[in-house]
Amino acid sequence: MKVSETYIQGLYKVDDKEKARLATINATIGKTVYDEDLFMFEGKEYRYWDPYRSKFAAAYLSGMKSLPQIKEKSILYLGVSTGTTASHFSDINTHGIIFGVEFSSKVMRKFFRLSEQRSNLIPILADARRPEEYSSFVLEADLIYQDVAQPDQATIFGRNALEFLKSGGFGLIAIKSQSIDVSLEPEKVFSNQIKELEEDFGLEIIEYKTIEPYEKKHAVVVIKMP
Numbered sequence: 726m727k728v729s730e731t732y733i734q735g736l737y738k739v740d741d742k743e744k745a746r747l748a749t750i751n752a753t754i755g756k757t758v759y760d761e762d763l764f765m766f767e768g769k770e771y772r773y774w775d776p777y778r779s780k781f782a783a784a785y786l787s788g789m790k791s792l793p794q795i796k797e798k799s800i801l802y803l804g805v806s807t808g809t810t811a812s813h814f815s816d817i818n819t820h821g822i823i824f825g826v827e828f829s830s831k832v833m834r835k836f837f838r839l840s841e842q843r844s845n846l847i848p849i850l851a852d853a854r855r856p857e858e859y860s861s862f863v864l865e866a867d868l869i870y871q872d873v874a875q876p877d878q879a880t881i882f883g884r885n886a887l888e889f890l891k892s893g894g895f896g897l898i899a900i901k902s903q904s905i906d907v908s909l910e911p912e913k914v915f916s917n918q919i920k921e922l923e924e925d926f927g928l929e930i931i932e933y934k935t936i937e938p939y940e941k942k943h944a945v946v947v948i949k950m951p
């Protein structure tokens with residue numbers, strides 16, 4: 726087994742039996758979050774990061790070259806769900822903070838329990854369409870990560886970016902075309918969403934890629950606040 730650094734600080738590539746996988750160093754030794762496998766390497770415990778359950782890992786393995794750094798950042802995570810991806814951000818962002826916004830109280834219960842074990846996770850039960858509901862907690866973000874699967878994904882992102890994203894800060898949005906318009910070709914849906922982010926919110930698009938086979942009809946877009 727070989728474990729090597731990637732261009733994302735704190736994200737490791739594991740070459741094992743000719744298969745490349747991703748992993749982070751476990752911040753809660755001995756504990757798993759979603760039944761992922763753990764392994765030891767040179768005295769450290771790592772957690773494999775499943776690209777079929779996380780669009781960030783899928784985007785990296787799909788070859789995206791400009792994914793934003795996670796380490797030592799203030800991160801606003803929209804659609805945090807039970808915390809699968811956020812738990813890996815938590816492993817990496819050891820001295821930063823991750824505000825996890827989720828509007829389903831059922832899944833938020835699990836994320837709340839995770840946040841009791843990981844002090845850099847802050848649960849916020851709120852609707853990401855209403856940034857004013859959490860503007861007193863969040864203040865400013867270096868990075869906004871969004872994975873909400875809603876018809877108005879670009880609008881939700883744009884409103885949060887204008888409210889919280891620092892100048893020079895990054896955004897990463899997972900766009901699910903089927904949640905927006907099933908009658909249009911996914912490529913057309915992606916380009917409409919990108920156009921809205923650029924023209925209605927003045928955001929700069931850095932990179933965009935579809936992430937099959939990990940997720941069908943999904944694209945990940947890296948955004949920068951000018």
Ligand SMILES: C[S@@+](CC[C@H](N)C(=O)[O-])C[C@H]1O[C@@H](n2cnc3c(N)ncnc32)[C@H](O)[C@@H]1O
Pocket residue numbers: 778779780803804805806807808809810811826827828829832851852853854872873874875
């Ligand atoms: C695809 S799941 C997110 C998975 C998660 N990002 C991960 O990788 O672990 C989408 C989540 O977004 C939440 N969601 C959808 N619309 C939302 C909104 N307007 N405000 C807050 N959460 C929302 C859903 O309840 C769901 O838990």
